[in-house]
Amino acid sequence: MEHYHDRRLVEQTWGSSNAYTGSNYTDYPYFPTLAKQLLPNLRCVQVVEWAPMSDNVYNDGWDLKLKTPDGDGAATAAVASSQLADTSLDCMFVYFDAVDLAGHSSGFSPQNPSYMQALENVDVHVGTVLNALYARPNYANENWLILVITDHGGIGTGHGGITYEERHIWWIGSGSAVAKQQITGPDPGTYNLLGTGIFNQSGVDQAKLKQSPVQADIAVTALHHLIYETGINPETYPFWVGLDGKSWLSQFSGVDKDMERNNIKVFPNPTTGIVTAWFENPTNDHVTATMLDVSGKVVAQHNECSSTNKITLDVSGQPKGMYVLQIKIGEQLLTRKVELK
Numbered sequence: 125m126e127h128y129h130d131r132r133l134v135e136q137t138w139g140s141s142n143a144y145t146g147s148n149y150t151d152y153p154y155f156p157t158l159a160k161q162l163l164p165n166l167r168c169v170q171v172v173e174w175a176p177m178s179d180n181v182y183n184d185g186w187d188l189k190l191k192t193p194d195g196d197g198a199a200t201a202a203v204a205s206s207q208l209a210d211t212s213l214d215c216m217f218v219y220f221d222a223v224d225l226a227g228h229s230s231g232f233s234p235q236n237p238s239y240m241q242a243l244e245n246v247d248v249h250v251g252t253v254l255n256a257l258y259a260r261p262n263y264a265n266e267n268w269l270i271l272v273i274t275d276h277g278g279i280g281t282g283h284g285g286i287t288y289e290e291r292h293i294w295w296i297g298s299g300s301a302v303a304k305q306q307i308t309g310p311d312p313g314t315y316n317l318l319g320t321g322i323f324n325q326s327g328v329d330q331a332k333l334k335q336s337p338v339q340a341d342i343a344v345t346a347l348h349h350l351i352y353e354t355g356i357n358p359e360t361y362p363f364w365v366g367l368d369g370k371s372w373l374s375q376f377s378g379v380d381k382d383m384e385r386n387n388i389k390v391f392p393n394p395t396t397g398i399v400t401a402w403f404e405n406p407t408n409d410h411v412t413a414t415m416l417d418v419s420g421k422v423v424a425q426h427n428e429c430s431s432t433n434k435i436t437l438d439v440s441g442q443p444k445g446m447y448v449l450q451i452k453i454g455e456q457l458l459t460r461k462v463e464l465k
């Protein structure tokens with residue numbers, strides 16, 4: 125199992141601790157880092173009350189990481205709201221700590237008034253953040269996806285065990301592209317681990333895991349939404365094979381899950397330098413071919429103004445390795461992995 129997702133969430137889910145020991149954000153970066161490999165100009169901001177989420181993490185792709193004081197969430201909502209006024213903002217992550225703190229101090233229980241009050245406070249402050257989002261000057265022309273999740277429940281004054289109360293979570297997707305529905309997949313049983321350690325999944329039904337929204341799906345769904353204009357599906361993008369989690373965007377919106385069409389042929393592949401792509405171009409659209417290296421840097425590009433169904437790029441002289449060829453035909457983007465030998 126490969127994790128690129130927020131390690132704190134993973135470790136809490138798997139009954140470990142808040143230690144970031146052994147995290148490998150170089151190989152498993154946060155989703156903003158991955159999104160920027162395709163769209164480098166995205167602006168992504170994180171606003172959190174819990175410092176380790178900022179301080180112990182690297183290669184996370186945030187342009188700005190803001191630590192807000194613990195409290196009922198009002199200060200965090202105010203900071204998040206001011207960031208949302210920035211018209212260049214594309215992505216924001218906000219973390220409220222108050223519900224967790226209340227649970228630890230007096231009990232994770234609907235019978236605990238302090239816990240319920242903390243939850244209602246955060247609910248109000250989430251509303252404040254949403255109102256700031258709706259107030260963006262160009263909101264009507266933007267396409268925001270709002271994802272809300274908890275990383276765990278609790279029992280008594282703790283969490284970290286394997287009970288249903290600790291591990292069963294809710295998650296919410298909302299936005300203009302989201303059809304109103306309840307996703308009622310089978311329980312994959314992640315809360316009932318038989319094995320130990322974060323890489324032992326013997327208690328999880330892998331088939332059911334794909335049928336229910338689970339925690340790691342949040343990051344992949346957010347990533348898919350951020351890069352939607354590229355037409356790339358994060359689950360099938362060659363450089364991201366093995367993402368921990370799936371995208372629920374297609375289930376939300378009913379659009380075709382795999383926007384990549386199969387009407388493209390790339391020869392030779394592997395190549396020693398010259399690559400030619402053949403494709404369908406029935407409406408004689410303008411075509412652009414771009415070769416990206418593994419970091420998303422453009423290493424070769426070619427524009428074809430006249431109508432064509434064939435385009436050639438020369439990448440000889442580039443370091444050997446894997447590249448991604450993007451062919452843009454009108455508004456359609458096709459991608460293929462290319463190996464340079």
Ligand SMILES: [Zn+2]
Pocket residue numbers: 224225228283
């Ligand atoms: Zn906690």
